[in-house]
Amino acid sequence: MANSTAAMLVIGDEILSGRTRDANMHYLAQELTKHGIELKEARVVSDDRDAIIAAVRALSDAYDHVFTSGGIGPTHDDITAECIAAAFGLPIGVRDDARALLQAHYDATGLELNEARLRMARIPEGASLIDNPVSAAPGFTLRNVHVMAGVPAIFEAMVAGVLARVARGQPLLSQSLRIQRGEGEIAGPLAKLAEDFPDLSIGCYPFQKDGPFGANVVIRGTDAARLDAAVTRLAAEVAE
């Protein structure tokens, strides 16, 4: 059986303006690869209702899972939860279990659960909560969309919570071969290798160090024996 597919949706003006460099995409990509889920696409959109709704619908239709980050805090620009509800035509409101989580957190820290903070307990109908061990305000899973915070420490904790519930696929294995020749010299053998091993993904990443160009060839797949066969053949072919 083929592995599950996934997309990521990063929500936030601060990424697109260049103020903040996103860190969550790279983290999620690595975690999904380990878990045997194939990340096929990622998108970044601004804090714009129409843009978020359109992206959620498109990605939710096209892939098995959608992971979102950002826009679930207490301020006016945090509109992710209501956009997810709107994308599926579902109502959203403050939910008792989410409110209780926030109440306990603010009681413990001596802060008030005011109206703005209570917005973080608004959960679309039918969603299940994602635990937030850092600052209590939960994420949620609605259908195949997992809605998580943008703050990296919280995002990472939430990803762990979601992946614990999601079926594990065959982990994607990879082997690398570092070759001290330019990409242009090994492109022929690589193309032939890709043809003969259609079940593997073969990437070539050039580098330049101390003058001459070289390339790292990375071969990925789920069958260790096939990976070994491909790497062995390539090493023999490109040996100088």
Next chain:
Amino acid sequence: MANSTAAMLVIGDEILSGRTRDANMHYLAQELTKHGIELKEARVVSDDRDAIIAAVRALSDAYDHVFTSGGIGPTHDDITAECIAAAFGLPIGVRDDARALLQAHYDATGLELNEARLRMARIPEGASLIDNPVSAAPGFTLRNVHVMAGVPAIFEAMVAGVLARVARGQPLLSQSLRIQRGEGEIAGPLAKLAEDFPDLSIGCYPFQKDGPFGANVVIRGTDAARLDAAVTRLAAEVAE
């Protein structure tokens, strides 16, 4: 007149597998903001023909400019140029001026301009070349799509080349206010501020340092006087 809009398309399996952390999106976001062009969306797709073509068409239709990175090297997984041509239904072939650039580069470095390397001289009909001062193989602009290399040093040089030709908009200005109170405490005044200054974008980015939570409020816009007015009002409102 409103500023131009742009999207970015990052092409490469290595980003989605988590092997490589993309650096070009953050760089481009900063450069476009300085240049007065609004980056509205970014996408990452794999080295897959259908995915690249669909994304190029969607983004080219929706925005004034599309900037792509990745997939223009000499190996079998470098399929960006032919996908761009296909997206617009245009032919692609080796072009004399692009071949001459490569020939001069390889003559100077004592390497052979072989068949694989010659692929980098394939340019869709009607495109204009983007200079590559690092390794000669050019990028190109076709209609509103600027096609650039994924290697950051080359990408950055190509962005400079493109932006020198693209009309400058009103630079997006920003002012920040660091507030030592939780987001949830200032959400009310912020929402009212956003209502009263619809021409400005007001973002709130929480942080936690040495215990208490705080937030950086970032106000963005093109009119310096309006920014001053908004920041002054907010500072007075949230003063403890």
